[in-house]
Amino acid sequence: MAEEITLSVFRGDRSGGREQEYKIPAMTGMVVLDALHYIQAHQAPDLAVRWNCKAAHCGSCSAEINGSAKLLCKTRVDDYENEVIHVRPMHTFPVIKDLVTDVSWNYEKLRQIPAFQPAINAPFTLQQRDVDRLQEFRRCIECFLCQNICHVLRDHDAKDAYWGPRMMIRISELQMHPLDTADRLDLLKGAAGIGYCNITKCCTVVCPQGINITENGIIPMKESVADKYFDPLGGLVRKMHK
Amino acid sequence: MSENIESHSYDILIIGSGGAGLRAAIAAAEGGAKVAVLGKSLLGKAHTVMAEGGVAASLGNVDPDDGWETHFYDTMRSGHFINNYKTAEVFSKEAPQRVLELEQWGAVFDRTPEGKIMQRPFGAHTFRRLAHVGDRTGMELIRTLEQKILTTNVDVFQEITATKLFLDNGRIAGAVAYYREDGRFALFAAKAVVIATGGWGKLFKVTSNSWESTGDGAALAFRAGAELIDMEMVQFHPTGMVWPPGVRGILVTEGVRGEGGLLRNSEGERFMEKYDPQRMELSSRDVVARGIYKEAQAGRGTPHGGAWLDITHRGPEYIKRKLPGMYQQFMALADVDITKTPFEVGPTIHYTMGGLKVDAYSCATNVPGLFAAGECAAGLHGANRLGGNSLSDILVFGKRAGDGALEFIQGNEGMPRIDEGEVQAEIQRVLAPVGKEDGENPYAIHERLQEIMADHAGISRTGSDLEKGLELILELKERSRNMVAPGSRAFNPGWHTVQDVSNMITLSEAIVRGAIERKESRGAQWRLDFPDELEEFGKVNFVHKLEDGEVKTYTSPVPEMPKELQELFELGAAPGVAKSGKKE
Amino acid sequence: MAQPAQAVHGGKTGSAWWVEPYLTVLALGLFGLYSIWLVFFQHTGQFHNYLSPFFSPTQSWGIKVLPALWVLWVPLLFRATCYYYRKEIYRGFFHDPMACGIPESRRKFYFGETRFPFIWTNLHRWFWYLALVVLVFLWIDAIRAFIFPNGFGVGLGSIIMLVNVVLLTLYSLSCHAFRHLVGGGSTRFSCADGSPTTRYKLWRTVSDLNQRHGLFAWISMFSVWFTDVYIRMLIYGVIHPVRFF
Structure with a gap:
């Protein structure tokens, strides 16, 4: 691999900015976050980048690398041999500084989702197969790359109408919990705006945890909404069945 | 020039938004207190997220012979008996409840064929004891606590760094902090403060810890008069x-x-x-x-x-x-x-067993109104921590610290006063390096500190290495006074590193001083010049205090176990094994 | 927002993200044109014991419509509201978005599937029910394709029709709505004794099929198309029927 690598990193804040080039020595197995740390330590100490664990567990270092939404700590520099590595902040959220964006909107929405309401008290008796679906969604590291790539939020800026894939799988995991008693379907159809999703699946493509957001989360929730609002016959059958 | 700063007032201020901090906040909020949590990172990103293997609790789901006595026995033995037995006792008794509580709040653990919470074997645990979710148990734990806290009225301040604790006539009065986003300061007056800022693994280069593990809370509390204990005990994960x-x-x-x-x-x-x-x-x-x-x-x-x-x-x-x-x-x-x-x-480097000396039941430090829980506190793990005990530690003592703080404010209702001049002086101190070009690079100082610790206070230690290390740390401490952070106050990692490095240098001195004093090998402390575990050192902990700006080291006797607990170690096998009559 | 839009997609810079949406437009567009041609200019799909799927069933119980239109609307709406085709249609025809992170030209007036016409996609399961009825007729046709005037036999056409109806069945049974109805909508997958419920087993099976729903969607569309083309060429005498035995 090349001995020197070139990074072009977005520098700027809410008022604007531009990419700036840095040249740094390459190291075996280096990830883009390592490269940014090198720049911080030797060339630009005030380069702002959010990170915590550097092991793809925390979901802090989300950014856009050469046009792909990725975690900086999981993207190897040698994936871009003989290329300039362009690093930019997530597009969907307002820039605070350099690569750091304001993701507080996501926490506001997380707060608005009705919490788990178990029918009984722990310890629960649940089989692994009953919780497999929930555990898939609970792998989420809240990197918000799905929120970033979702065109409803990214291009249409419809944050007031649709809460995004992260919230959809959060609601899914609660709705699919065998012991949960709360009903979030009104929320899903209403304020959370599941109808805005047109299942174009970019959230699933970018998920660093490999969660099948669309197939296993959003589509089943769309079907649950259809159960309640678009299928009076099915609803009647289910009522009688109970 | 003096800064106009935003000012908050809370019953209980919690510094640290990892597992211990969030659990403390939930306990305090459930008790009706007005609570704020400060975190250096975003909510749910704290180092807790890195815990993988599981949370140790004697639920007995796969090994019914397990019980709190055996968990207590394993914990004390693994800590080489310099742990506080009271801490270990409440810990092993309460861990199962704390885990089940998580399930009630929405945590989804792996299951046994009978549909119970699955438990896996782990190093030096007699029974299969670690409730887990694949290899991302810490993530499950912090996500559950995050989701719980979002349903309470606790105010969570994200990406904010506390730099100093204030006292009012010896009692805790609050803290000042700055927002990383734009560098503006905020004052938090509080009747009680809980420190839950985790460990200081970033003192070492080869570490499993995330960047946050810089020991801020322990250093802040130490400067405010709290005592540190067992600092020499730093765990290498194999x-x-x-x-x-x-x-x-x-x-x-x-x-x-x-x-x-x-x-x-x-x-x-x-x-x-x-x-x-x-x-x-x-x-x-x-x-x-x-x-x-x-x-x-x-x-x-x-x-x-x-x-x-x-x-x-x-x-x-x-x-x-x-x-x-x-x-x-x-x-x-x-x-x-x-x-x-x-x-x-x-x-x-994985974990720091040492930390703030706290009461086993209330998690109170020696500073009235100041509490500590989680990795920044000490006493539970002694000379070596058992895998899986850190997650139950933060749950058990997070709750106890929250409850302890609640109890404290019931007896001390008035809001303490914080001296305005002191606040302004602190802000000027913190701001001093910002925008300066000439001086020490904080990243370079950090790297040097890591080298010193690796070379002189690493996995194997000798008296002469440690003495040399101390000398180098004191030199570096002088150099560090001249750290600079070019650029503005707005999200400036160089400036943030200045705070982190200052805190780590403070703690590194205590680590090395403790390691020098403990002239034996015990648990994580491995002295090539004293290769054996010595009985006399099994009776003492080393305690550090800051006196007139100098770190002073004292000995303190290890609390002696009452007879009924001592007997647990005289059965010839772990209690659960002995009781069931099966051979180990 | 300070930073200008930049293309983000699964692959690296310069990857050919535009190929897929254009191929979709091409394939669906041609199929659409072919269907229109059938509806307006073709009156039969029958060639002896072979029947084109576009013209099945032949009996119309007195309802007078163009022969190809009699049932064509069912599979058409079933496919148009299909979760897989929706993705391809929104990407290819509406550029909403063309590919992940590709900036869109229309920024306002996006309502997703919350308003007319796309709110109709919620009725997918109803079209699935109807599609099942059509499927029954297609199976009958496929069986008839093996019955020649002189008894049982196998011709190229019989095989084509059988393969076609198998693919259509796979496409229908791998449907997301079916996956939900068969078990996905339930939250309990275990009986009191810990054993899996029947719904769970069904849901697992359909889920496995569902992973290939997109593949079945394409190949079953092409098989329908090909079946009609084959039979039509027989009708026009362009080719001669092949009989194996």
């Missing part, structure tokens, strides 16, 4: 990644060995036979870490100075289901498929 260099230190969960992983040296020998023939790979962490280190020293290491860890015999499907994170981590970062080949591991 298995961190060793190659490539960029990922050196990243944790390889003990769960790999819990699920049957075997350690071999370059000659293909299962070398743990030599160091702990009974427990082998599942020996306590200090023993396994030293085993790997010794093999490498003897020239039987892997190409990059570690040992081979092999889990291939469990088959690809099982590995991908039980250790999906490990599988992906090695695939993405090291191009190694752990389902097909053994992989290199080596010791990495």
Whole structure:
């Protein structure tokens, strides 16, 4: 691999900015976050980048690398041999500084989702197969790359109408919990705006945890909404069945 | 010039938004207090997220003979009996409740065939005890607490750094902090403060810790008059990644060995036979870490100075289901498929057993109104921590610290006063390096500190190395006064590093001083010049205090166990084993 | 927002993200044109014991419509509201988005599937029910394709029709709505004794099929198309029927 690598990193804040080039020595197995740390330590100490664990567990270092939404700590520099590595902040959220964006909107929405309401008290008796679906969604590291790539939020800026894939799988995991008693379907159809999703699946493509957001989360929730609002016959059958 | 700053007033201020901090906040909020949580990072990103293997609690779901006595027994033995037995006792009694509570709040643990919470074996635990979710248990735990806290009225301040605690006539009065986003300051007056800022693994270069583990809260409390204890006890996790260099230190969960992983040296020998023939790979962490280190020293290491860890015999499907994170981590970062080949591991700094000296029941420090819980507090783990005990630690003592603070404010209702001049002086001190170009680079100081600690206070220690290390740290401390942070106050990592490094230097001094005083080998402390565990040192802890700006080190007697607890160690086997009549 | 839009997609810079949406437009567009041609200019799909799927069933119980239109609307709406085709249609025809992170030209007036016409996609399961009825007729046709005037036999056409109806069945049974109805909508997958419920087993099976729903969607569309083309060429005498035995 090349001995020197070139990074072009977005520098700027809410008022604007531009990419700036840095040249740094390459190291075996280096990830883009390592490269940014090198720049911080030797060339630009005030380069702002959010990170915590550097092991793809925390979901802090989300950014856009050469046009792909990725975690900086999981993207190897040698994936871009003989290329300039362009690093930019997530597009969907307002820039605070350099690569750091304001993701507080996501926490506001997380707060608005009705919490788990178990029918009984722990310890629960649940089989692994009953919780497999929930555990898939609970792998989420809240990197918000799905929120970033979702065109409803990214291009249409419809944050007031649709809460995004992260919230959809959060609601899914609660709705699919065998012991949960709360009903979030009104929320899903209403304020959370599941109808805005047109299942174009970019959230699933970018998920660093490999969660099948669309197939296993959003589509089943769309079907649950259809159960309640678009299928009076099915609803009647289910009522009688109970 | 004086800063106009925003001002808040709370019953209870919690510094640290990891597991312990959030659990404390939930307890305090449930008690009706007005609570704020400050965190350096975003909510849910704290170092807790890195815990992989599981949370230790004697639920007895897979081994019904397990009970609090055996968990207590394992914890004390693993800590080489310099832990506070009271802490270990309440801990082992309350851990199961704290875990079940998580399930009630929405945590989804792996299940047994009977539908109960699954528990896996782990190093030096007598029974299968670790409730887990694959290899991402810490994530499950912090997500559950995050989701719980979002349903309370606790105010969470994200990406905010506390720099100083204030006292009012000896009692805690609050803290000042700055928002990382734009560098503006905020004052938090509070009747009680809980420190839950985690450990200081970032003192070392090869560490499994995230950037936040810089010991801020412990250093702040120490400067405010709180005592530190057992600081010399720094845990090496036996298995961190060793190659490539960029990922050196990243944790390889003990769960790999819990699920049957075997350690071999370059000659293909299962070398743990030599160091702990009974427990082998599942020996306590200090023993396994030293085993790997010794093999490498003897020239039987892997190409990059570690040992081979092999889990291939469990088959690809099982590995991908039980250790999906490990599988992906090695695939993405090291191009190694752990389902097909053994992989290199080596010791990495993982946990700091020492920390703020606290009361076993209320988590109160010696400063009235100041509490501490989690990794920044000490007493539970003694000389070596058992895997899985840190997650139950933060749950049990997070709650106890929250309750302790609640109780304290009921007896001390008035809002303490914070001296305006002191606040302004602190702000000027913190702002001093901002925008300066000429001076010490904080990143370079940090790197130098890491070198000093690795060379002079690492896995193997000697008196002369430690003395030299202390000298170098004191020199570096002087240099660090001149750190600069070019750029503005707005999200300036260089400036943030200045705070972190100052805190770490404060703590490193206590670590080295403690290691010098403990002239024996015990748990994590391995002195080449004193290779044996000595009875006299088993009776003392080393306590550090700041007196007129100088770190002073004292001894304090290890609390003596009452007879009924002592008897647990005289059964000839772990209590659960002895009781059931089965052979160990 | 300070930073200008930049293309983000699964692959690297310069990857050919535009190929897929254009191929979709091409394939669906041609199929659409072919269907229109059938509806307006073709009156039969029958060639002896072979029947084109576009013209099945032949009996119309007195309802007078163009022969191809009699049932064509059912599979058409079933496919148009299909979760897989929706993705391809929104990407290809509406550029909403063309590919992940590709900036869109229309920024306002996006309502997703919350308003007319796309809110109709919620009725997918109803079209699935109807599609099942059509499927029954297609199976009958496929069986008839093996019955020649002189008894049982196998011709190229019989095989084509059988393969076609198998693919259509796979496409229908791998449907997301069916996956939900068969078990996905339930939250309990275990009986009191810990054993899996029947719904769970069904849901697992359909889930496995569902992973290939997109593949079945394409190949079953092409098989329908090809079946009609084959039979039409027989009708026009362009080719001669092949009989194996």
